[in-house]
Amino acid sequence: MRLVTTLLAVLAVAADVRAQEVKRDIPYVEKGHERQVLDVYYPAGAKHLPVVFWIHGGGWQTGDKKDVQIKPKVFNEKGFVFVALNYRLLPAVDMGTIVKDIAKGVRWTSDHVAEYGGDPKRIFVMGHSAGAQLAALVCTDDRYLKAEKLSLDIVKGCVPVDGDTYDVPAMIATAEARWKAHGLAPAKFGHREKFGNDAEKHKDFSAVAHVAKDKHIPPFFLLHVAGHPDVSAQAVRLGSVLKEAGVPVTVFGAKETTHNKVNADIGLRDDPATKALFEFLDKALKK
Numbered sequence: 354m355r356l357v358t359t360l361l362a363v364l365a366v367a368a369d370v371r372a373q374e375v376k377r378d379i380p381y382v383e384k385g386h387e388r389q390v391l392d393v394y395y396p397a398g399a400k401h402l403p404v405v406f407w408i409h410g411g412g413w414q415t416g417d418k419k420d421v422q423i424k425p426k427v428f429n430e431k432g433f434v435f436v437a438l439n440y441r442l443l444p445a446v447d448m449g450t451i452v453k454d455i456a457k458g459v460r461w462t463s464d465h466v467a468e469y470g471g472d473p474k475r476i477f478v479m480g481h482s483a484g485a486q487l488a489a490l491v492c493t494d495d496r497y498l499k500a501e502k503l504s505l506d507i508v509k510g511c512v513p514v515d516g517d518t519y520d521v522p523a524m525i526a527t528a529e530a531r532w533k534a535h536g537l538a539p540a541k542f543g544h545r546e547k548f549g550n551d552a553e554k555h556k557d558f559s560a561v562a563h564v565a566k567d568k569h570i571p572p573f574f575l576l577h578v579a580g581h582p583d584v585s586a587q588a589v590r591l592g593s594v595l596k597e598a599g600v601p602v603t604v605f606g607a608k609e610t611t612h613n614k615v616n617a618d619i620g621l622r623d624d625p626a627t628k629a630l631f632e633f634l635d636k637a638l639k640k
Contacts, residue, residue, distance in 0.1 A: 372397055373429050376469065381438065381461035382454075391438035391458055392418055394425035399434060399470020403477065403509065403638060406462055407437040410482025410616070413451060413547060414443045427620035431631065434471035436462050440487075448548055448558055452497055455487050460501035477510045477634065478571075481616040485516025489560035489591065493570055505569040510637040512574045512630065514619070515612050517583045519591040520562075521548050521555040527583065564594045572601040574633040576626055578615050579606030605629050 375394050382389040396402070405428050409416040418437040425435040440454035463473045480488035491497050492511035498504060518524050525544050532539050548555050556562050564570060573595055577588040585606060592604040607615045607626045618624045 373426060374469075375425075379461075379465075381458045386441055388439040388441050389454060389457070390418075391436055391461065393466070393469045394429055394435040394437075395469040395471065396429045396432070396434075401472045402432055402434050402470050403475040403634075404434045404436060404462060404466050404471040404473070406459060406476050406478050407435065408455060408478070408480030408484030408487050409437065409439070410480065410484045411442075413448065413483045416442075416483070422617045423620040427627075433477075434466060434469055436466065436471075443547055444542070448554075452487060452490060452558075453500070455491050456497035456501050456503075459491065459498060459507075460503060463503055463507055474507050475509045475638065476507050477512060477637070478508055479512035479514065480516075481514040482516060482612065483518075485513035486518040486558075486560070489513045489516060489519050489573075490558060490563070492573075493560040493568075494557075494563040495568060505571060508571040509640075510572045510574065510634065512576065512633075513591075514576045515578055515581075515584050515615055517587050518544060518548075518558075519560045519587045521559045522552070523590065524583065524587065525555060527586075561591055561594045564591075564598045564600065566598045570595070570598070570600045572633070572637050573603070574630060575602065575604045576615065576630065577604070577606055578610055578612060579608045581612070584612070603629070603633055 373394060374397055375392065377392045378390045379393065380389060381391050407421060407424065409418055409420050418439045421437050428435045438458040440451055462476060466473050478488045478492050488511055492505065492508055495505050521544060528544060548558050575588040575592050577584040579585065588604050592602050595602040605626055610618065615626065619627055621627055
């Protein structure tokens with residue numbers, strides 16, 4: 354009996370492995386940079402499934418598309434195609450170039466995800482940390498998608514996870530006031546420098562500055578670590594601006610967690626944030 358049980362378990366694992374297909378390192382720019390590539394995870398036999406477009410974090414300086422933990426498996430099981438991309442990084446390129454890379458990745462997804470069973474008109478843009486800022490910006494400042502001959506209509510929802518820069522000037526002011534109050538040395542390459550060390554650029558890279566009615570901004574699910582002063586304030590700030598513009602928004606503060614753990618736990622069965630996230634996705638897909 355034990356042998357039969359073990360064999361069944363092995364067969365189940367094998368079937369599960371076969372159920373997920375992965376295509377890695379696909380260039381999303383012809384003859385582009387080595388980091389302008391993405392991975393597509395999709396269920397075998399997928400057809401017309403909604404798509405998760407995932408943007409990794411890392412302070413815009415590090416990180417990799419492989420840092421997706423259990424997300425591809427869970428989203429595939431839930432009936433989604435999962436796309437994860439790399440993008441060029443600071444300081445080799447500037448912030449504007451990074452955002453353009455994200456838009457180019459969405460363009461490729463729109464053009465090609467149907468080949469992997471995805472629906473190009475039902476894309477959910479998500480990201481963690483720096484990826485949260487990029488996701489929120491692309492989903493509010495429609496100039497980036499318009500430059501790729503796309504519109505926000507293809508985006509069914511936006512899920513920024515624990516970002517601290519939806520309002521860049523506010524984050525800079527907070528950080529610099531903290532350094533001054535505690536007599537600390539300023540960061541050598543902090544938010545001020547990363548975003549261009551120019552007040553207009555700081556505003557322009559802030560999602561809150563681009564929220565307005567009648568722009569077809571998609572519903573937002575803002576996930577953050579509850580109680581953390583910076584990410585909580587930023588999530589509430591963006592949530593309030595979206596609400597004022599009539600954009601459906603859920604602000605969810607995850608308890609007893611950390612910046613990295615809240616991201617890694619997405620997909621766990623007993624994770625409250627995951628439950629709330631999938632409720633958000635279900636609602637968005639019904640519209």
